[in-house]
Amino acid sequence: MALKFSREHEWIDATDPHAAIVGITMHAQEALGDVVFVDLPAVGTVLRQGEVAGVVESVKAAADIYMPVDGEIVEVNEALRNDPSLANTAALTEGWFFKVRLANPAQLESLLDQAAYDVFAANS
Template identity: 70%
Template sequence: MTVKYTPEHEWIKLEGGGPATVGITVHAQDALGDVVFVDLPEVGRRYGQGEVAGVVESVKAAADVYMPVTGEVTEVNEALRADPSLANSDPLGQGWFFKVKLANPAELEPLMDETAYGEFAKNAS
């Protein structure tokens, strides 16, 4: 299992050869506060790395969710759509946003590992 993090506070997890799972980090959900709505991408849609693939709204603000890699959305978390608070209670587990089939796995290389992201998040606003 490999987990990588983006400067925009998304995580992407690869397990085996299947699609990668994407969500927002603990830091992101802490900064947002109570999540009240998520706009998830359309299954089958292709995105380039860095494109806006969704939106998360909280009692404080709305924030874009960026595609960490180029690829095609293969699944969205319908449980999150029904209960957006999962993004707060379990952002790295049941609060995942979508799954993506990677077009270019090399795009994962420059993303941060957990240690690097931890240092980055300490200094992030």
């Protein structure tokens, strides 16, 4: 499955619906600047689409991380917690934030594909 994107600038890779991977987009990390801290959700936390799942802080600002779909947090990226700069240097790979077990996979259809997100990001 290709990446899907939220209008809040998170990406999700739901290739494995039992552990879909969530992170922030290149657009988000570029807007934030150098990331210096991340507050990640606790494993086992159940969140609904659109709820705040964590916080990312940079030298410029702090921003909420929003849950792109309903689900339960099954893993957080401890490497990112230890080295927040991964959100800048590897936003779409090693800089992922958490993994989620999808409660409603149909919600993925409400998210943007790469082309739609690129247009949205260019205009936001």
